[in-house]
Amino acid sequence: MELLVSTIVNGLSIGSIYAMIALGYTMVYGIAKMLNFAHGDVIMVGAYAIYVFLAYVNPLFAILLAVVFCLLLGVTIEKVAYRPLRGASPLAVLITAIGVSYLLQSLAQIVFGSASKMVMVYDFGAIKLFGVTLQVSTLVTLAVAVVVMIALTLFVKLTRTGRAMIAVSEDKGAAQLMGINVNKIITITFAIGSSLAALAGLFYLLKAPSVSSTLGAMPGIKAFTAAVIGGIGSIPGAMLGGLLLGFVECIATKITVIAPYTDAIEFSILIVILLVRPTGFLGKKRREKV
Amino acid sequence: MALLEVKNLEVYYGVINALKGISFEVNEGEIVTLIGANGAGKSTTMQSVVGLIPKRNGSVIFDGKDISHTPCHKIVHLGMTQVPEGRRIFQELTVYENLLMGAFSIKDSSGFKKDLDAIYTRFPRLAERKNQIAGTLSGGEQQMLAMGRAIMSHPKLLMLDEPSMGLSPLLVDQVFEIIKDINSDGTTILLVEQNAGKSLAISDRAYVLENGSIVLSGTGAELMASDTVKEAYLGG
Numbered sequence: 001m002e003l004l005v006s007t008i009v010n011g012l013s014i015g016s017i018y019a020m021i022a023l024g025y026t027m028v029y030g031i032a033k034m035l036n037f038a039h040g041d042v043i044m045v046g047a048y049a050i051y052v053f054l055a056y057v058n059p060l061f062a063i064l065l066a067v068v069f070c071l072l073l074g075v076t077i078e079k080v081a082y083r084p085l086r087g088a089s090p091l092a093v094l095i096t097a098i099g100v101s102y103l104l105q106s107l108a109q110i111v112f113g114s115a116s117k118m119v120m121v122y123d124f125g126a127i128k129l130f131g132v133t134l135q136v137s138t139l140v141t142l143a144v145a146v147v148v149m150i151a152l153t154l155f156v157k158l159t160r161t162g163r164a165m166i167a168v169s170e171d172k173g174a175a176q177l178m179g180i181n182v183n184k185i186i187t188i189t190f191a192i193g194s195s196l197a198a199l200a201g202l203f204y205l206l207k208a209p210s211v212s213s214t215l216g217a218m219p220g221i222k223a224f225t226a227a228v229i230g231g232i233g234s235i236p237g238a239m240l241g242g243l244l245l246g247f248v249e250c251i252a253t254k255i256t257v258i259a260p261y262t263d264a265i266e267f268s269i270l271i272v273i274l275l276v277r278p279t280g281f282l283g284k285k286r287r288e289k290v
Numbered sequence: 291m292a293l294l295e296v297k298n299l300e301v302y303y304g305v306i307n308a309l310k311g312i313s314f315e316v317n318e319g320e321i322v323t324l325i326g327a328n329g330a331g332k333s334t335t336m337q338s339v340v341g342l343i344p345k346r347n348g349s350v351i352f353d354g355k356d357i358s359h360t361p362c363h364k365i366v367h368l369g370m371t372q373v374p375e376g377r378r379i380f381q382e383l384t385v386y387e388n389l390l391m392g393a394f395s396i397k398d399s400s401g402f403k404k405d406l407d408a409i410y411t412r413f414p415r416l417a418e419r420k421n422q423i424a425g426t427l428s429g430g431e432q433q434m435l436a437m438g439r440a441i442m443s444h445p446k447l448l449m450l451d452e453p454s455m456g457l458s459p460l461l462v463d464q465v466f467e468i469i470k471d472i473n474s475d476g477t478t479i480l481l482v483e484q485n486a487g488k489s490l491a492i493s494d495r496a497y498v499l500e501n502g503s504i505v506l507s508g509t510g511a512e513l514m515a516s517d518t519v520k521e522a523y524l525g526g
């Protein structure tokens with residue numbers, strides 16, 4: 001019972017962090033048709049931003065500032081690095097994204113050094129639930145992630161801008177013919193994705209209170225895996241893939257024999273799913289244009 | 291007065307000269323057609339006029355404004371809307387949501403309900419299927435939706451690129467009826483068609499495009515009577 005409850009709560013919590021990061025990958029892919037491999041590193045920047053702002057303001061305000069900082073960073077990266085390559089070959093864009101990723105990691109090392117920094121955002125303590133001791137921060141992570149994901153889903157489904165995002169992801173040219181400014185929609189997408197990455201940075205600090213320049217690397221790749229498993233380009237797919245990966249990770253780390261192979265297991269799932277369903281769980285088959 | 295004036299329009303795809311400096315105009319209230327064979331440059335003309343593909347040279351004056359360098363999404367706000375070749379409706383959205391996207395350029399939403407009702411009256415099939423995912427519509431229904439979506443933006447000039455393509459003869463007739471109908475409501479029409487006979491019959495004026503140049507122009511009736519057109523486009 002104890003094991004079950006803690007596995008479910010932790011699995012949901014880790015899964016929802018992956019889901020939030022995966023949303024950034026999948027939305028950018030769906031709308032700008034590119035893989036933003038620097039996305040994971042925005043998580044790291046978010047964590048460092050919280051570290052810096054905590055020295056001046058209270059935790060809540062520091063988080064808010066960090067989110068705004070990452071939002072502006074994401075928009076700037078898109079404008080400076082990716083926009084000039086609109087229409088260039090996908091390989092050029094991919095290499096640029098990897099370059100931006102290394103740039104962010106190197107900048108962080110130059111500014112903050114290579115040793116990791118301790119960041120205590122807030123100590124929520126622990127509570128007993130159904131006889132199980134749980135970190136409150138885990139529950140907070142889960143709650144915030146769920147609220148954010150519901151809000152995002154409603155935003156995309158119900159607002160003018162959200163529908164324009166769907167239109168752009170489906171057919172850029174036709175969207176322009178409706179009077180939709182595609183560049184503006186891409187900017188908004190990067191803003192949303194980077195804000196979610198900043199929140200993910202916060203969640204990692206709540207899990208383990210330290211940040212180094214490579215903090216975002218592994219979560220980035222894991223969340224990308226989640227996005228592909230769920231079907232890249234699909235918003236519910238990213239959520240599903242994230243949760244699935246979170247559960248697998250949580251269960252695997254609890255079984256002593258396979259615990260060291262947790263990462264290998266997660267990536268193997270990706271390979272198996274790509275073999276069986278190349279478009280992921282909720283991905284669309286690409287229609288052939290006549 | 292010319293609503294649309296295209297002067298010396300030149301378009302290149304890489305080194306290929308797709309449009310070799312064409313000039314034409316569309317006057318207010320007219321139906322004007324560009325006819326021509328496959329690859330003559332009809333769709334290229336439509337797409338470069340509306341700013342979807344870049345122009346090498348030439349100018350486009352719309353409603354008294356030079357829009358040669360205006361990005362596509364802004365041109366729509368000026369009152370020029372295009373029904374693209376192949377319809378390109380949003381397959382994943384419902385019929386209603388597609389129409390909503392059509393009204394994207396209309397900032398004032400107070401008239402939306404009225405516009406929507408007008409579309410549903412004009413295209414009863416769309417009313418029946420308003421909550422259906424647009425990708426599941428038949429080809430004819432998709433064409434109706436593409437036209438309805440375009441009308442939602444209150445265009446002064448409606449451009450239609452091959453609206454009859456891939457439709458059954460019965461539906462083709464219906465599409466041309468609808469175009470005439472939209473025109474009689476005061477919307478100027480620029481039409482691109484391979485179906486020369488049907489389109490010349492409803493056109494005030496027409497241009498014949500061949501290998502990126504305009505080789506002939508005149509009223510619809512004149513061109514229908516022309517030997518060149520008869521031979522090349524009307525099956526002798």
